[in-house]
Amino acid sequence: MMQxxxxxxxxxxxxxxxxPLIKRAGKKLILPYLTLVTLIQTGIAAWAFKEVYTTGKxxxxxxxGFQPPVGINLYIGHFAALFVLIIAVVSFFMAVFSxxxxxxxxxxxxxxxxxxxxxxxTGMIATGDIFNLFVFMEITAISAYALTAYNKTxxxxxxxxxYIILGGIGxxxxxxxxxxxxxxxxxxxxxQIAMIASKMNPAVAQAALALLVFGLAVEAELFPLNAxxxxxYQASPHPVTVMFSAFVVKAGLYAMVRIVYxxxxxxxxxxxxxxxxxxxxxxxxxGELSALxxxxxxxMLAYSSIAQIxxxxxxxxxxxxxxxxxxxxxxxxHAVVKALMFLAVGYVGVTVGSPxxxxxxxxGKRMPLTAFAITxxxxxxxxxxxxxxxxSKFKLLLAxxxxxxxxxxxxxxxxxxxxxVYYFRLIHTMWFEEGKGEKVExxxxxxxxxxxxxxxxxxxxxxxxxxxxxxxxxxxxxxxVANYIKNVPxxxxxx
Amino acid sequence: MISAYYFGAISxxxxxxxxxxxxxxxxxxxxxxSIMETGVNxxxxxxxxxxxxxxxxxxxxxxxxxAVDPIPQALVLTAIVIGVATTALALTVxxxxxxxxxxxxxxxxxxxxx
Numbered sequence: 001m002m003q004x005x006x007x008x009x010x011x012x013x014x015x016x017x018x019x020p021l022i023k024r025a026g027k028k029l030i031l032p033y034l035t036l037v038t039l040i041q042t043g044i045a046a047w048a049f050k051e052v053y054t055t056g057k058x059x060x061x062x063x064x065g066f067q068p069p070v071g072i073n074l075y076i077g078h079f080a081a082l083f084v085l086i087i088a089v090v091s092f093f094m095a096v097f098s099x100x101x102x103x104x105x106x107x108x109x110x111x112x113x114x115x116x117x118x119x120x121x122t123g124m125i126a127t128g129d130i131f132n133l134f135v136f137m138e139i140t141a142i143s144a145y146a147l148t149a150y151n152k153t154x155x156x157x158x159x160x161x162x163y164i165i166l167g168g169i170g171x172x173x174x175x176x177x178x179x180x181x182x183x184x185x186x187x188x189x190x191x192q193i194a195m196i197a198s199k200m201n202p203a204v205a206q207a208a209l210a211l212l213v214f215g216l217a218v219e220a221e222l223f224p225l226n227a228x229x230x231x232x233y234q235a236s237p238h239p240v241t242v243m244f245s246a247f248v249v250k251a252g253l254y255a256m257v258r259i260v261y262x263x264x265x266x267x268x269x270x271x272x273x274x275x276x277x278x279x280x281x282x283x284x285x286x287g288e289l290s291a292l293x294x295x296x297x298x299x300m301l302a303y304s305s306i307a308q309i310x311x312x313x314x315x316x317x318x319x320x321x322x323x324x325x326x327x328x329x330x331x332x333x334h335a336v337v338k339a340l341m342f343l344a345v346g347y348v349g350v351t352v353g354s355p356x357x358x359x360x361x362x363x364g365k366r367m368p369l370t371a372f373a374i375t376x377x378x379x380x381x382x383x384x385x386x387x388x389x390x391x392s393k394f395k396l397l398l399a400x401x402x403x404x405x406x407x408x409x410x411x412x413x414x415x416x417x418x419x420x421v422y423y424f425r426l427i428h429t430m431w432f433e434e435g436k437g438e439k440v441e442x443x444x445x446x447x448x449x450x451x452x453x454x455x456x457x458x459x460x461x462x463x464x465x466x467x468x469x470x471x472x473x474x475x476x477x478x479x480x481v482a483n484y485i486k487n488v489p490x491x492x493x494x495x
Numbered sequence: 496m497i498s499a500y501y502f503g504a505i506s507x508x509x510x511x512x513x514x515x516x517x518x519x520x521x522x523x524x525x526x527x528x529s530i531m532e533t534g535v536n537x538x539x540x541x542x543x544x545x546x547x548x549x550x551x552x553x554x555x556x557x558x559x560x561x562a563v564d565p566i567p568q569a570l571v572l573t574a575i576v577i578g579v580a581t582t583a584l585a586l587t588v589x590x591x592x593x594x595x596x597x598x599x600x601x602x603x604x605x606x607x608x609x
Contacts, residue, residue, distance in 0.1 A: 131570055131573070135573060135577070138577045138581070141581075142577075142580055142581060145581075145584055145585075145588070149588050153595075154595040157588050157591040157592045157595060158592065158604055160588045161521070161585070161588050161592060161604075164581065164584065164585045164588060165515065165528065165585075168528040168531070168581055168585070169528070169531070171577075171581075172511075172512075172528075172532060172535045175535045175538075175574060176508065176535055176538060178539075178570075179535070179538050179539045179567075182539075182542060182543075182566070188566070
C-alpha cells in the first residue's frame with residue numbers, strides 16, 4: 001500500500017511524456033488533460049496526507065525495493081505530506097487558471113513543463129537522498145527557466161537568462177557541497193548523514209553546509225542570489241508566477257532547512273544558523289524596501305513575496321522548536337495568501353492587458369470580486385488580526401522574544417509597517433480612485449477558486465487551532481532529527 | 496598525488512566562476528558556467544578515486560578491491576547530462592536574446608529594472 005505514494009512522482013512524469021500523444025488527438029484537449037492530471041495528483045496527495053496524519057507514521061518508499069543507503073528512498077513525513085498536498089492543490093488551481101491565462105503557443109510544451117515543475121518540487125520535498133534532491137532541484141530549475149522564457153518577449157528572455165546564470169552557479173556550489181559531504185562521510189542518504197554527522201570535521205562540515213546553503217539560496221530566493229526572482233516573477237506567465245511563489249521557493253527552503261538541521265547536534269550548526277539569519281534579514285530588508293517603489297503590481301508582489309521568504313528563513317535561523325512551528329505555519333499561510341494574490345493580479349493582467357498600477361485604478365467597480373480577493377490578501381499579509389498571517393507573525397514574534405532576539409522582533413514589526421504602506425496604497429488605488437473601463441464579467445471558475453482561498457484565509461484567521469496542530473506535527477518532523485533517522489530503515493544499521 | 500587532482504578541479508571551478516562574474520559577453524559567461532561545471536565534475540570524480548585502481552565496470556577479474564568508488568562516477572554521469580540540458584537551454588535563450596536586442600553584451604540587455 002505504501003509504495004503507491006511513488007505515484008506522486010511517477011504520475012506527473014509519465015503524464016508529461018503523454019502530452020505529445022494528446023496533442024495528436026487535438027490541441028484543445030491539452031489543458032483539460034493537464035487539469036485532470038493535477039486533479040488525480042491532488043487525490044493521491046490527499047490520500048498520502050490522510051495516511052500520514054491518521055497513522056502518525058511517515059510513508060517510506062524504497063526505490064526498486066533496495067534498502068537505503070544502497071537504494072534511494074522517498075520520505076513522506078508530516079511535513080512532506082502537508083506540502084505535497086499544497087503543491088498538488090495549487091497546481092490544480094493553476095491548471096484551471098491556465099485555460100484562461102495562456103494563449104501563447106506551443107501549449108503542449110507549456111503543459112509538459114508545468115507537470116515537470118510540479119514533479120520537481122514534489123520530489124525535492126519528498127526525497128530522502130541528497131543527490132536525488134539535486135536531480136529534482138535541477139528538474140525544477142530547468143523547467144522553471146523554460147517557463148520563465150515561455151512568453152518569448154524581451155523581458156522574458158532576459159529574466160530567464162539571469163535565472164539560468166544564477167541557477168548554474170548555485171547548482172555548482174551545491175555539487176561541491178555534496179562532494180565534501182560524500183568525501184568525508186561516504187554516504188548520500190540524508191538519514192545516514194544525520195546519524196554520523198558528528199564524526200565529520202566541524203570546519204569541513206561548516207564549509208559543506210555553507211556551500212549547500214548558497215547553492216539552494218537560488219531556489220529559495222535568499223539574498224544575494226535572488227536577483228532573478230523579481231524579473232522572473234514579472235516576466236513569466238501568470239500561473240507560473242503563482243507556482244514559483246507558492247511552492248517552488250518553499251521546496252528550496254525546505255531542502256535547505258532539512259539539510260542544515262541534519263547537523264543539529266554538531267558544532268557546525270550554530271555558524272550556519274547565523275549565516276541563514278544574516279541572509280534572511282538582508283532578504284527581508286532589501287525585499288521590503290524595493291517593494292515600496294514599484295509601479296508594476298506584479299513586481300511589487302514579487303518583492304513582497306521575497307521579503308516574506310526572508311522572514312521564513314529568519315524563523316528557521318532562530319531554530320527553537322517554537323520558532324520552527326511558527327515558521328512552518330508562516331510557510332503555509334504565505335503559500336495560501338500569495339497564491340490568491342498572484343492569481344487575482346494575474347487575472348487582472350489577463351483581462352486589462354498588464355498588471356501596471358494604472359490599471360488598478362477603480363478596479364473595485366470593474367472587477368469587484370477580484371479586487372475583494374486582492375484586498376483580503378493584502379490585509380492578511382500586513383498582519384491584521386482575524387486573518388491568517390497575523391497568527392504566524394505573532395507566533396514568530398513570541399518565539400523570537402523567548403530567546404531574547406529583540407532584533408528579529410524589530411525586523412518583523414518594521415517589515416509589517418512597510419508592507420502596510422504599500423499594500424494600503426494598492427487598496428486605496430483599487431477602491432477610491434476613479435478609473436476608466438466597463439464592468440467586466442468575472443469568470444465563474446476563477447471566482448470560485450478565489451473565494452475558496454479567501455475563505456481559507458479567514459477560517460485560519462478566526463480558528464487557527466486545527467491548522468496550528470497540523471503545522472506543529474509538520475514542524476516536529478523537520479526539527480526532530482532523531483525521529484527522522486529512526487524512521488528510515490537503514491540497511492545494516494541497528495540503533 | 497590526490498591533492499593535485501583537487502587543486503586542478505578547484506582551479507577550474509574558480510576560473511569558471513571568475514569568467515561568469517566578470518565577462519560582459521553572454522557567450523563567454525556561458526562558457527564560464529560550463530568550465531565551472533567541468534571543474535565540479537572533476538572534483539566529484541577525484542573524491543572517489545583510489546590510487547592505482549581500475550574503472551568500476553564489472554569485467555572478469557574486477558572485484559570491489561580493485562576498482563575505484565563507483566558512486567561519484569554515477570553522480571557525475573547524471574551531473575553531465577543535467578549540465579548539457581542547462582547549456583542547451585541557455586544557448587536557446589541566448590539566441591532569443593540576440594534576436595530581440597541585437598547584441599550579446601549584458602550591459603546593454605537591460606529591459607528590466609528596479
